[in-house]
Each structure stands twice: as structure tokens, then as C-alpha cells.
Amino acid sequence: MDTVIGTSRVRPDAAAKVRGETVYVADLPVHDALTAVLVRSPHRFARIRRLDTRRAAQLPGVVAIAHRDTVPDTPLDFGIKDQHLFPREYVRYAGEPVVAIAAETLEQARAAAAAVEIDYEPLPCVDNVEQALAPDAPLVHPDWETYEHGASRVLRGNICGQNRISRGDVDAALARAHVTVTSNFRFSAGIPGYIEPRAALARKEADGGLTVFCGSQSPYGNRDDLAAFFGLAPERVRFINQFVGGAFGGKILMAAEWYAAALALQCDRPVRLVFSRHEDGLNVFPRHGGIATFTSGAAADGTLLAMRASFVFDTGAYIGYGAGTGLIATMLASAPYRIANVDLQATLVYTNKQVAGPVRAPGGPQATWAKELHIDEIARRLDMDPLEMRLKNAWEDGDVSATGQTLRSVSVKEALRRAADAIGWQKTRAPGHGRGIACSWWFSSCSRSEARVEIRSDGSVHLHSGNPEVGTGSAAAALPIVVADRLGIDPSAVTLTLADTATKTYDSGVGGSGSTFSAGLAALQAAEAVRARLIERAEDLLEARREDIDLHRGKASVRGAPDHALSFAEIAAGSGGSISGSGTAPEIGDPEFDAESVESHDFASWLAPSFVASAAAVRVDAQTGRVEVQRIVTAQDVGHAVNPTGIIGQIEGGAVQGLGFGLTEELRFGEQGIENPGFQDYLMPTALDAPAIESIIIERPSGEGPLGMKGVGEPPVTTPAAAIGNAIRDAIGTVPYTTPMTPERVWRAACDASAQGPSEYSSRST
């Protein structure tokens, strides 16, 4: 059988995309739809004294109004029940939707929005993590003690998450160390940066059910949440996902879907809610900002002896999907290094800001940037080459992680060496030029996913998968490859239905570098089942033994007698017209770990971990602080490269997102809330900012994933900013310990270094 796995090929959805024919939610033709607008809180924190929509309801064209009194009183459940769909007593961030209105036209909806009367009593706000933790801080949730929450969740005043990993005796080891280094870091919040603003179209069906057209990363999960909230049976709610114009973790939780649905349930007309960029910005689930402190000790030969690290993440007004960030950060803090004594903690705090979410590799760029700048600082103190320092301490097969997980198929040293070679690590640098390197690890996730493959009477092959296509190609490009490989056909011959809950192929959605992994496994199994059925039928029809039957080019043929063959259509005809098979990604248990080493941590061992290293070459203009990133090399272990084109796309896109996180992207908050909700002042890299990028794919198969695969999408965004930061320090002897490392911050660090003065976020070494 020819294999199509691992060959580069054209995406099946590409032609429609270059023609402009691909349909995203805002492109759906709607003739009778109402237009929805939201009334948002102008205050960061306030008590709602009075909410009166009667005048608005009287205005022409207004059809439905939704707010706290029109929807169920049940809180949303994200581990801590701290949020209602519409705020009840308090608004907790500027931009929080308070009322939704559907009217015949946009102008009428806006006029009604202006007529909604809300009296607010503004309250003192919590602006940042330091303030949240201050003893006399205002409470973002004055009633926190009444909230239900999961057993592993910590909730105490403004603290809404805390976990710890510890082993050995950190203090004793630090006392023994040849050097100890303390570094303090601050990282800014950022947006996912998808170009398509969120949108939804919801319609009540004649039977009382609901249909929601959405552009989500998790349509099944969203469907379940929405059905449960409105008290509908899940089967009566249908989510039909459209193509998604980028997601990056920002489209896992619902936004527009909630409000469109709340309004549609009140009327007999479809309701359309398309966010402007400004509104999307106000409703964003940003990447967590926060602070981190690292103190580590090393022996004179560079052996890392101990590390103490603590993070405080700003999770905003509600917990949402923010909790994972703290869990991941402690897992990254000392990895991928062998350190016998560690004490790693992360705390999540509430502030009066937008609800932080699981942006591509939650916690990854932040924790990796801080940790890898800290490691370089130790190397500099020891006068040791940063690459050598890493190679000396990096994990190998059989090492154990901080939580006691035994590591297999570890490739971090190979990744480091290959990234270093490609960047020209040993070459001398011209003045103002620098090179830096950084490495990390990441998890693969295998979550629930189902698929069905059908061979129809005309012999065509159709795949149903619950997995949405958000742009990465993990569904539209990779799944056909997996199916085609099993059936001996060309991937372009596989047609797809993706992420329509009516097809009843459940999928947990795109997230956690698990799409090709879980959905791929389900598709693989479904294809295997169909393959088995095809061969079984062919056995009778061809009168041959099944061992002798081959599937090749859409035919079943007998080995050695290529003319003795039947097309899929002929076999299907002999089986009642069609053949189908289903597959489900199996539950794969998490690897074992040492439960003694963790507190409040339910993500303490990682399935099929992957390893990644990035190296960067930069030129720094110390007088202006301008950093020109000339090259980024990322070497990533993907286990088994099913779709190399897709992997390279993830590495290259990740490099530039990582660069943006490191150098230019900063969501700013002020008295009125987010100051830069649009693209005008939120600076994502342009083609002129993006460097040349080299991708090195390492294939060290995991023992756990399907086909040996490891997760691909998130690791390559974690290391670039760290490599760039280390390269800046290599070039000019200093680097700001605040992201983004803007020209002004680099300039300031350079001034401080030449004046020998300490800067606010710098380091102290003893």
C-alpha cells in the first residue's frame, strides 16, 4: 500500500479559500434575521442598582431583550461557579455584557441599547496582581464564600487558584550552591489575535429546539453548556460550525453564541450577532498577564541544584477557562531540566479585567520566557555557554520530571543541538548582534473524539468528524490523510462533514495540541473498521483470502493479480449500498506520577510529551532599543509527522506569534478598562516584523499516541520569545525582564546597564 502519511500535500480547503468562497459565520446569507447588539458595562466594577429595559422595549423594531431576569438564574460552571450569563448584582469588568437586544435593523437595536436605563454604583477596583493580593484589597467577588467549586480548586478572597509542585529540600540545596540567582519577571496580557471577529447566528426551531451557526473551537462542548444552561436536551440543540478565521484558544468559550441564543429563544426569527473588532476586543479572553519570581542555585560546573519559582497570574473577573494556566506554569517552571530540589507555585487572582482564557499554549510563552531567561542569567553568572548549561541539565530518557513522571522518548538535547547548529551557535557575532536559545516541553492531549467513515454507493468516501477546522488544517487537511492512508486512496478523494452536532460524532474540540491526535485516532479507527469491512466483503466477492487482498487506488485487488479487482462502488453495491465504520479516540490514562509531590494539581503528568527548542539571531540597536529578529529556528519533536506541511505551518505561525508576545503585543488596561481593544494600538507583527524561520522536525515516536504522534500546535509558540530575549542579552549585555520587550524597554535596560543602576524588573544575584 502506498502511504500518504508524512507526504506534503495541498490542503483540500485551499481552493475555496483563495477564491473567497469559504463561508465564515458573518458570510452566511440571512434575509429575515434580526440584528443583535449588546449593552456593556462602562465601569470596571460597580453594583447594578437598577436595570430597566421598558423604554427600550417600546422602541420601533425591537423584538427581544435579554438580561439577568430573562435567563435562568444558574451560574456557569467552570470549576468555580462564579459567573452568571448576565451579571446579576455586580459588573466586574468594563465591557461586560449586561443586556442583549435584537431588533429589525442595527440602527434600531442601537437606539434601543441607548434607551436601556442602568444605574451603577461604581466601586473601588482591583487593577493588578499585586493589588489583588494586598491585605486590604477590595474583593472582586464579595460573595466568594458562597460559591460552589471543584474539590481541587482553591478559592480564597481574590485568590481563585493555587497549586504547588515540590520535591527535595530547596533551602538546603541553595545554601550549598556555588551561585544563586534571583530573577523577577513581569509579562503582559495579550489577545489571541484571530482576524475573524466572533459571530453567531441562532434560530429557534419549530419544535422548540435551537440551531446555532458558530465559528467555534469546541462546538460540542459549547452545545452541551448552552443546552444545560437553558434546560434543553442536548439533542434538541444543534451547533453547526462554519470555517473559522483563526482561533488560537480564543474561541473555545462561547461569547456571541450565548447572546444570540438567549435572544433567539424569545422570538421566531433568527438572531445574528457579529462582533465588530472593537466589541470582540471588549469581549476577548486574553492571554494571562502576571509576574514570576525565580531563585535557583547551581554548582560551579553548572549543575542545577535547586529552583524556587512562583507565578501570579491575572485571570480577570471570572475563572472561565483560566485555571489550566497555573497548572501548566508549574509544570514548565523547572522543565526540561533535572533538578533534584524544587518548589514551584502558581497563584491565580481575580482582578477587574476581561476573563483571561486558554490562548494558544496557556502559560507557555510566559513561563518559558521567564524560566529560560533565568537559566541564561545563571549561565552568565557561571561564565558558561548557555547551550552547554542546558545540555548539561536537560532530561534524557528515563529521567523523572518534577512530579515524578518517568520520561520516555525524550529529545530535548537533540532539539537544542539542531536548533543551535542551524543558527550557527559557534560563529562569532558582530557588535550589536546576538544569538539566544531556549527549550521546553509540552503535552499532547487525547480527549473524547468520534468519527464515522462511509463508503457511499458511488464508491465515494465521506468522513464525519466532530472536530472543527479552525485554520490549522488539523481537521480539513490531516484527517483525510489518515483515512486515505488506511483505504489506499488519495486524500483529495475524501469528502468531509466537520463539527455539525447533528452528525452525532462528538468531539471535545481544538485545544491542548490534541486535534490531530484525538480526532486523528478516531478517524483512523473508523477507517480501520471500514477497511476491515471492505476486505471482508471483497473476500467473498473476489473469492480470495483476506491476507491476499490489497486496497489500492480505490479498489480491492488480489495481490499478484491486479486485474482481479473490485471498485469500492461495486463492493458497496454488494453490501446494501454503503459501508460505514465508526471510531472513537480511546481514553488513554495519564502517565503515573508521584502524588506526594503536588498540591491542588490535577494536571501533574503529561501524556506523550513533546520537546521543542528555538534559537534566534537578532540585531539590537541599543540607542533606539529596536530589535531586529533576523532568524528563528525551531526544532520540534512531533513524534510522527502525519502532515508535515501542517506542522511547518504551526512552527512558522508560532514563531511569529511568539515574537509578537516577546516584542510588541501588550493589552493595556486603564481607568476605562482595555485601552487598545482594536488592532490600531495592539501591535501584532506584520510581514516586515517577521523573520526568516527555519523548521526542524524531529520524529521520536511516543509510545502512547496514535501512530507515535505528539501534540504539535502549541509548543512552537512557547520558546521563540525566550530565545529572542536571550539573544538580546547576548547582543547588548542586558534584557528587560518585562514583556513585551519593546524598544523603549530595551533602550531603558541598556541605559540602566550602562549606568550600573538596577531597573525595576531586573535581577539580583549573590
Add this chain to the structure above:
Amino acid sequence: MQAIKVNVNGDVRDAMVEPDESLLQFVRERLQLTGTKEGCSTGYCGACTVLVDGEPVNACLFFAVDADRRHVTTVEGLSGSDGTLATLQRCFIEAAALQCGFCTPGMLLAAAALLERTPSPSEHEVRAALSGNICRCTGYQPIIKAVQSAAQALRREGASAPPRTPQRVQARA
């Protein structure tokens, strides 16, 4: 309302528009040409890029009244009337220059305008010409490659035959 007559992708369209209506509203809402995307409506993403008399503009900023008696090319007008893909579109597919595809229509038109004027652009020229188009997915590298290979292919085609693909004629207006 103001009457305008616009040649859109080769078809002459007569329409009444609001004086402050944007060209983006005009093509998406009045003409139902939804290939042109709205990403920001402030001129800062390029997803709405279309050509007016062959030159790239942000349709979200451009006044529809300013398109009166001019030629507008949207992504729908790039391929031939028989549906054959333009060279640039083919090169985008082959170079894997798109993922989510939301930036793609605008990117294609910005690139088409560049190649019309600069048949052999340097890498820097390509990057500069596309600097008004944000792509969050690809990291730009495959897009730059696609534009460069399209430039090469178009030069070859141009050397062997006079320009014939409809979009090039239109772009020249």
C-alpha cells in the same frame, strides 16, 4: 442616497449608496460579495483589501461614492470567468500560504497590485507591500514564497504570451 455606477469584477453595477457608506459595506452587503472580509474596520488588518483601478485600498475606509465610475476588483474577480485559478491563487495553494484563510482574499489582492507594478520584487519589497495585511496563522513566510513564485511564473507566462488572464486586464483598468 447617492447613485453610483461601478464596474465590479467586470460587471457594471448601478446602485444607490449612503454618502458615508464604505466600499466594504457596498460589496459585502449590497452586492453579497462576501469574499472580502472585515477584520477590524479601521485600516489595521488588510482583510478588506480590494483593488480600485488596480490599486489596493482598505475597503473598510474607502467611501463607496469614491468608487463611482471606477473599476473594483475583489477576490471573486481574480480567477477567470471559466473558474480557472489565477497564477497567484495557484501559488498560494501550492506554497501552503494560507491556514484559516481569513486574511487570504486581502493578501491576494495586495500581492496582485504589487506584481502588476513590480514584476520582479525583492523579498523586502514583497514584505513591505504586504505590511498592511496581518496574518496571524502562517508567520508570512509561505505567503512571501507564494508571491515570489507567482512573480516568476507570471514573468514566464508574460515572456511567452501577452497578458491574457482577466484579472490582469482588469487590474490595469
Add this chain to the structure above:
Amino acid sequence: MQYYEPNFIDEALVLLDRFGTNAHVLAGGTRLRFALRRGVAADAALINLKRIADLGRIEDTASDLWIGPLVTAAALRRHVLVGKHAPLLATTAASLGAAQLQTVATIGGNIVSADPAADLVPALIAYSADAEILSAGDCARIATVEDIVSKRPALQGRELLGRIRVPIAPHRASYQKMTTRRGLEMALVSVAVSCRMGGAVVADARVALAGAAPSVVRARGAERALIGSRLSSEVAQAAGERAAADADPLTDARASAAYRRALVATLTQRAVMEL
């Protein structure tokens, strides 16, 4: 909203006079679009200048280059007369936004928006440019670009910006712009320098700073440091230091005053070195 497309300047002036502060002049519209989105009076009028051919021309006489206010950044980049007499306008036009914006953004709009970080204005000030200010019933008044942009708003309600005049003289000029990212961003600080040489000595100099004061301004101290000197790295450094002293920068979300001042010094020095 009412809409007009006057064919002649006088017609436009009459409309401006009639609608006063409710008149909105449309050139490229890249700034005006935002003003309109914030909402306008029901009886507002949009006056589109596009049909007035006189406002879109580029012409030269023996002593001056005349640029109509409707000339776009793209045209400035490409026009032979601009390349010949005022190449710095072509350079700065290339750094204004991105290609899509350059197609429509006009030089008149750049002046009248009077943005302290505008790209074309510093080049115009470095070239000692002035412009016609027209209004119904009055004769055209001429004002320097520096004066125009120092006012808030730059023009009175009934005024129209007419042609811009750039004196023609052999000169050397350069432009330095600093941004946080490389593409599609207004300047944090930019510096335009133009010098007329008398042999090896600077006979006259103009230094214009953007992002360094509430409006684009001349750095007169830096100009004095240049005039009468021979260009050298010491002179460049002195000019930079004087320019930093001339600057009166603000702290805002994009940059602090201290950083902007440092940029003024560095960019002025580099601009002089590049002459």
C-alpha cells in the same frame, strides 16, 4: 447627511461657507471616516473634493513645486517632479501606513489632520513649504505648514486647504522614523532634515520633529548648530543634542517623554549623518 461633489473650488467654498461647522470635507477619508463614525449632525454635509481637478495636480515653475492637496501618498512616491525636486516627500510617503492607505491618503488630509506624528508634514516643514488657505469671498491666504499644523483645529470651519508650495533649490535631505513594530504604525518620533549647501558648508538647514511636541515642530536650536558648519559626526551629535533640547515631548501610552527625547537626539544625529 447631504452629499456634494463640487466641480470647482469656488463651488466648494460656497458650500463650506453655507454649512460652516457642519461641513465635512472628504479627501482620502482615512481620518474623516473615524470622525463620521463618532456621529454627525442630521443636517451635516459631506463635501467630496474629488472632482476638482485643480486640487489634484503636481506642477513646477522655475522656483516652486506646487502640489494639490488631493495628491495621494502613492502619487508622491511615484511622481517624477516629486522625485526631482522634493525626494523627501517620496520617502516619507512610502513610510505612511501601508500600500492600501497610500493609495488614498492625501497630502492635504495629512496637513489638516495635524497629527503630531504625521509622516508628510515633517518633510514639508523641512522643505519650508507653505500652503494656500482658501475661503469664500476672501483672497487666498498663504501660511507656512508649520503654522497651519500648530493650530487646533488646523483650519477654521469655512476654510479649504489649497495648493502646497515647496520651494525648489538644490538640497540634501533625509528622514528617520522610529516605531515599535516595523510596519503600519505612526511614528513614535520622526525627524526630517533638509540642508542647502554652500560648498562644503551648510548654508541653510531645516530640522522638523514629529512625535516630539503637541504638533510637528521645527528644531531651531538644531538648525543653528548645522548652519555654517561642515557636516561631521561631531556636528551631527551636537545637532541631536540641540534637537532634544528643542523637543517638548509628551508621555502617553505609546512612549514616555524621556524615551521620545532620547529618540529625537539619536534620530536627528542619524538623519544628519545620512545627508
